[in-house]
Each structure stands twice: as structure tokens, then as C-alpha cells.
Amino acid sequence: MTPFDVKFRRYTLSFVFLFAQLVLPLTAEAIPVFARKYSMSCVACHSAFPRLNQFGEHFRDNNMRLPNWRDNTVQTGDERLALPSTAPLAIRAQAYAQAREGKSIDPVSGETEQASSDFQSPYLVKLLSSAPLSDHITYYFYGIFAEKGNNGETTIEDAWFRHDDLFGSGVGMQLGQFQISDLMFARETRLSFQDFMAYRMAGITYDRGLLFDRSLGKFDFGLGLVNGNGIDENFNINSPGYRRPDKMFDNNSDKSIFGRIGTDIGPVSLGLFGLSGEQANATGPAGLDSGNRDTDKRIVGVDISGDVQGKTYWYAQLLWNSWDGFLDKNEDYNWWGGFLGADYIPNDFWAFSALYNYADADDLSNTDTIYEGIDINSLSLTASYYFMRNVKGVAEVNVDFLGKDSRKGTYYTGHLTKEHYILFGFDAAF
Amino acid sequence: MGMPSQHSRRIQLAGVLSILLATIGAMLSVTTGNAAELKVQRIRIESTPAGAAVNTIVGEQGVTPLSITERDIYPNTYPDAKVDLYGKVVISKSGCKTVTRRVTLNEIKTGLDIRLDCTESTPVVKLDAGGKPQAIRKPEQSATSATEALSERRLRQLKVLNELLDDKLISAEEEQSIRKRIFERLNQ
Numbered sequence: 001m002t003p004f005d006v007k008f009r010r011y012t013l014s015f016v017f018l019f020a021q022l023v024l025p026l027t028a029e030a031i032p033v034f035a036r037k038y039s040m041s042c043v044a045c046h047s048a049f050p051r052l053n054q055f056g057e058h059f060r061d062n063n064m065r066l067p068n069w070r071d072n073t074v075q076t077g078d079e080r081l082a083l084p085s086t087a088p089l090a091i092r093a094q095a096y097a098q099a100r101e102g103k104s105i106d107p108v109s110g111e112t113e114q115a116s117s118d119f120q121s122p123y124l125v126k127l128l129s130s131a132p133l134s135d136h137i138t139y140y141f142y143g144i145f146a147e148k149g150n151n152g153e154t155t156i157e158d159a160w161f162r163h164d165d166l167f168g169s170g171v172g173m174q175l176g177q178f179q180i181s182d183l184m185f186a187r188e189t190r191l192s193f194q195d196f197m198a199y200r201m202a203g204i205t206y207d208r209g210l211l212f213d214r215s216l217g218k219f220d221f222g223l224g225l226v227n228g229n230g231i232d233e234n235f236n237i238n239s240p241g242y243r244r245p246d247k248m249f250d251n252n253s254d255k256s257i258f259g260r261i262g263t264d265i266g267p268v269s270l271g272l273f274g275l276s277g278e279q280a281n282a283t284g285p286a287g288l289d290s291g292n293r294d295t296d297k298r299i300v301g302v303d304i305s306g307d308v309q310g311k312t313y314w315y316a317q318l319l320w321n322s323w324d325g326f327l328d329k330n331e332d333y334n335w336w337g338g339f340l341g342a343d344y345i346p347n348d349f350w351a352f353s354a355l356y357n358y359a360d361a362d363d364l365s366n367t368d369t370i371y372e373g374i375d376i377n378s379l380s381l382t383a384s385y386y387f388m389r390n391v392k393g394v395a396e397v398n399v400d401f402l403g404k405d406s407r408k409g410t411y412y413t414g415h416l417t418k419e420h421y422i423l424f425g426f427d428a429a430f
Numbered sequence: 431m432g433m434p435s436q437h438s439r440r441i442q443l444a445g446v447l448s449i450l451l452a453t454i455g456a457m458l459s460v461t462t463g464n465a466a467e468l469k470v471q472r473i474r475i476e477s478t479p480a481g482a483a484v485n486t487i488v489g490e491q492g493v494t495p496l497s498i499t500e501r502d503i504y505p506n507t508y509p510d511a512k513v514d515l516y517g518k519v520v521i522s523k524s525g526c527k528t529v530t531r532r533v534t535l536n537e538i539k540t541g542l543d544i545r546l547d548c549t550e551s552t553p554v555v556k557l558d559a560g561g562k563p564q565a566i567r568k569p570e571q572s573a574t575s576a577t578e579a580l581s582e583r584r585l586r587q588l589k590v591l592n593e594l595l596d597d598k599l600i601s602a603e604e605e606q607s608i609r610k611r612i613f614e615r616l617n618q
Contacts, residue, residue, distance in 0.1 A: 035535070039534040039535045039536065040504075040517060040535060041500055041504060041535055041538060043500050043501065043504045044516075044517055047506040053504075053505075054506060054507045054508060055504070055508075055516050055517075307507065309506075310505060310506025310507040311506070345506075348471075348501075
């Protein structure tokens with residue numbers, strides 16, 4: 001048997017195995033943490049998992065708590081102790097097989113690796129936990145055991161406490177690690193595999209900080225402060241002496257301030273977002289390194305969304321970014337990006353989604369840095385079939401409308417390969 | 431890196447084709463196979479006595495015994511003012527105490543069998559947003575001084591009014607306004 005035969009047989013067996021998994025009926029029944037706690041069906045909060053429906057948003061805005069939240073707590077006889085009677089845990093898991101036009105290109109050496117097909121299984125394994133701890137305080141947390149091939153690494157993403165009525169003022173306060181972009185559209189509840197790329201490019205996903213929110217009349221206000229350097233930085237505090245145990249997450253005293261004002265105009269929700277903060281400049285070959293200069297960063301965003309009879313949801317986001325002195329300290333770099341999407345959920349079994357991502361590197365174009373790669377122009381079409389409320393099969397096609405760049409400078413930067421892909425797989429929460 | 435050999439190109443092609451075929455096959459299988467076997471979750475509701483009206487957040491569903499879908503109690507959209515009725519069924523019958531009940535996951539499977547209390551003297555009870563019993567005023571309690579003077583007809587009107595309020599078919603303001611008119615007529 002030739003090596004080709006062995007590999008071909010392996011592909012064929014894998015194909016048969018995956019095909020059989022989809023054809024055979026799935027009987028698993030499982031309920032995530034809130035459904036378990038309140039003995040409610042997933043459909044109470046999701047029009048199609050993980051997209052939230054109107055009540056799901058109401059539940060989230062009410063600190064993820066129903067008035068009868070104490071029903072499932074341990075009866076200790078102590079009114080001031082409300083321990084969940086079972087561990088409030090849930091798991092989300094995703095596994096995909098993907099055919100992709102894409103390469104891994106080292107920006108400096110140009111060394112290239114390529115794979116046109118990939119079994120991304122598991123793609124994601126996540127442990128989630130959340131529960132009300134008092135009449136006003138709720139916690140939420142999840143850790144990722146494996147994501148995008150990072151086996152063996154555990155990453156904590158969302159992890160926060162929230163008080164929904166600070167000093168009886170009606171002001172909610174959230175402290176911990178969260179996504180700045182959650183003020184607009186939550187990436188975790190999208191139906192597509194493809195991400196809301198403008199959020200990632202603008203660097204407004206996970207950070208550590210404080211977020212206040214308050215509704216006043218027809219307006220919702222959110223105002224937050226974050227370290228501004230993501231969730232990776234971690235510094236030893238050694239200035240008081242030797243072997244001090246504590247660490248700091250932020251590397252400077254400056255914080256990023258951000259906020260959003262939102263309102264409903266008829267059936268349309270509209271929001272205006274703003275952020276002002278700092279980020280380290282980019283330097284080194286292809287701009288791969290972080291420099292020592294703190295540079296100003298400003299973002300203005302507009303988000304708009306709505307739904308038609310709870311079956312069709314649409315949303316759009318625009319972000320204008322201004323990065324002062326980010327590469328050359330005497331230059332300002334402006335760029336913009338956004339996305340536009342719609343989910344159509346005709347019945348309890350199917351959901352169809354379209355997501356269009358666009359970003360223009362603008363002033364960062366032709367800088368011979370990796371930031372030329374902010375350019376994106378792609379459409380993702382997704383079909384989700386729900387075997388169960390909490391188990392779906394996903395098929396997605398991504399079409400890349402950008403032309404392929406040729407190498408223009410010293411480094412291998414820009415859109416050097418197309419990003420078409422087709423994938424299918426499973427997404428489950430239990 | 432050298433040029434890919436003919437064998438490796440064939441392997442790449444096989445991998446891509448496998449994934450394409452699996453995607454198409456999966457979509458075909460669920461549309462023609464499993465989908466036919468699956469049913470939308472329905473909830474059976476019965477009452478004793480039968481013939482009670484069943485209301486949910488989306489409106490009147492009919493009279494018991496009947497079956498409704500999960501989406502009749504968990505709609506994706508609803509008027510904000512009705513949020514307290516989300517996930518609940520309201521079962522009412524003339525002469526009986528109205529029951530408002532949050533439907534649990536287990537009840538979706540087993541169905542609901544509600545025994546209505548049709549004793550006239552039973553105090554009317556409704557559930558608050560958290561599903562906890564909340565005493566509400568009966569017409570005769572809120573008009574103690576006028577009770578003796580009420581005619582049978584007026585009493586019936588007040589009972590119907592109370593049911594309409596319980597069923598959320600009228601607002602509290604509307605109920606107060608109509609109640610006031612009934613008493614005004616009584617005093618004329």
C-alpha cells in the first residue's frame with residue numbers, strides 16, 4: 001500500500017465517520033446552566049441557540065436572574081446564604097471540518113505553510129458558570145480549554161461580578177474581565193462561525209475593567225474604564241522588595257474610557273459608541289513588536305439593529321478608528337471597518353445567516369507592516385440545523401472579495417492569499 | 431519548500447472533496463431524514479373541570495383540553511408590558527379561581543393537569559412575576575360599605591371585571607375606571 005493509499009483511506013474513513021454522525025439521529029438531551037436552574041426550555045431565552053430573543057435580552061439585562069432565583073438554592077436556614085443547590089456549570093463545544101484557501105506566511109522570512117483541508121475538532125471546549133449570589137449580585141465566568149488548536153492552554157475570557165442596583169441608585173456595575181464590544185453586539189451569541197472582524201481589528205474585545213450602566217427614560221447608558229491592554233499582560237510587583245507575591249495586569253496608569261448611548265426608535269435599536277485610550281506603538285520588522293511609546297487611540301462607532309416578528313434579525317456596525325503616532329510618531333493613522341448581518345430563523349429546526357465583514361486599512365496601507373492586513377471584504381453564509389435545542393449542525397461558506405496582494409515591500413504583509421473557506425461541524429451547549 | 435508532488439495534490443483534492451461531500455450529504459440527510467422524525471415540542475393542558483380558557487403571553491389559545499407549542503409560552507417577541515406573563519399559562523373559568531402557572535421543563539414533557547378551585551368563597555389568588563401567590567382584592571372586599579346594596583347583576587359584572595383583569599385582557603387603570611362606573615351607577 002503506497003503512502004497515498006494510506007492517506008486517501010484515512011480521509012475516506014474520516015469522511016464516512018463524520019457523515020455518519022450527521023445522518024444518525026442524536027438523542028442526547030442536555031440543558032445549560034440557566035435552563036437547568038430555572039427549569040425552563042432553551043427557547044425561553046434563545047430564538048435559535050445562541051442568539052438571544054427578546055426575553056433572553058431582558059434576562060441578561062436583569063442580571064441573569066429571575067425573581068424566583070432562590071428556589072434552587074440550598075436551604076441552610078440562613079437568609080443571608082444562598083448557595084446554588086447544584087454546581088451551576090455548563091459546557092459549550094464545537095468541532096468542525098474545514099476546506100480553506102489560506103496559508104501561514106511568516107511576515108519576515110516569507111516561509112509558508114499550507115493546508116487546504118483541516119479537521120478542526122475540537123475547535124472549542126468551554127466551561128461556563130453563572131449564578132445569582134444575592135438579590136443584586138451575579139457572577140459570570142467561562143474558561144476555554146481548547147480553542148483554534150490551542151490544546152493544553154486554559155484561557156479565562158469572561159469573568160466578572162455585576163451588581164444591578166448600586167446603592168439603590170438603579171446604576172449597574174460590572175467589575176472584571178469582559179468584552180468592550182459587548183456593549184454593542186455580543187460575539188458569543190452570533191450564529192455564524194465567522195467573527196465580527198472589526199471588533200478584533202479595533203482591539204475592543206477582552207479587557208479588564210469596570211462598566212457602569214443605567215437606563216434613563218428611553219435611553220440606555222453604558223460607561224466603562226479598562227486597562228486598555230487586553231487580558232495578556234501580567235507584571236510582577238517587585239518595587240517594594242524581593243519576592244513580593246502580587247502582580248499587576250496593567251503596564252501603565254492610563255486607562256481607556258469608553259461608553260455607549262442606546263435607544264429604540266420604533267422597531268430599530270440605535271447606539272453610538274466612543275472610546276478614548278492608549279496603546280503601545282508598533283515597531284520592529286513588519287511592525288510585529290510592541291514599542292515603548294504610548295500612543296493615543298480613539299474609536300467612534302454606530303450600531304443599529306432590529307428584528308421582524310422574532311424570525312428575522314438584522315444588525316450593522318460601523319467603527320471609525322484613529323491611531324495617532326502608531327507607527328511613525330509624527331503620523332496619524334485612520335481606518336474604518338464594520339459588518340452587516342442578518343439571521344433568518346424560519347422554524348425550530350433551521351437558521352440561516354449572512355454576515356458581511358468589511359475593513360479598509362486606509363492610512364495603514366502600504367506601511368510594510370502586518371497592519372496592512374486590516375483589509376477585509378468577505379461574505380459568510382451559514383446554515384444551522386438544530387438536532388436538538390442545544391445541538392446544531394453548522395455549514396458555512398466564506399467568500400473573499402478582496403484581490404490577492406503581491407509582496408510590495410521588504411516584508412510579506414497584506415492580503416497575500418484569499419480567505420475562501422467552507423466548513424461544517426457541530427456546535428453544542430449542555 | 432518544494433513544489434507539491436502529484437500525489438500530495440491528489441490527497442489535498444481528496445480532503446477538500448470529502449468536506450464538500452460531507453457538507454452536502456449532511457444537509458440532504460437532515461432535510462430528508464431526521465427532520466421528518468422530529469416534532470415541535472407541544473404541551474398538553476387539561477383542567478378539572480374541563481372547558482377552561484387558556485391564555486398565554488401571545489393571547490387566547492382555546493379551552494381545555496388542548497395542546498399548545500413551546501413558542502406559545504416562549505415567543506421570541508412580545509409587548510414589553512406583558513413580560514410578567516412570559517413562560518406562564520393562565521387558566522380561567524367562570525365561577526372558578528383563575529390559575530396562573532409558570533411552566534417547567536418537566537411539565538412540558540408530562541403536560542399540565544390543573545384542578546381548578548370552583549368554590550365561590552375561595553379567595554381569588556394570582557401569581558406575581560416570580561410565580562409566588564399574591565392576594566388581590568375581591569370586588570366585595572374593596573367595596574365593603576356597598577356590598578349589601580349590590581344587586582346580583584352588579585356582582586356578576588364585578589366578577590367578570592376581576593377575571594378580565596386577571597387574564598390581563600384589561601389594564602389595572604381600565605379596571606379601576608370600569609369599577610368606578612359600576613359603583614357610580616349603583617349610587618344613582
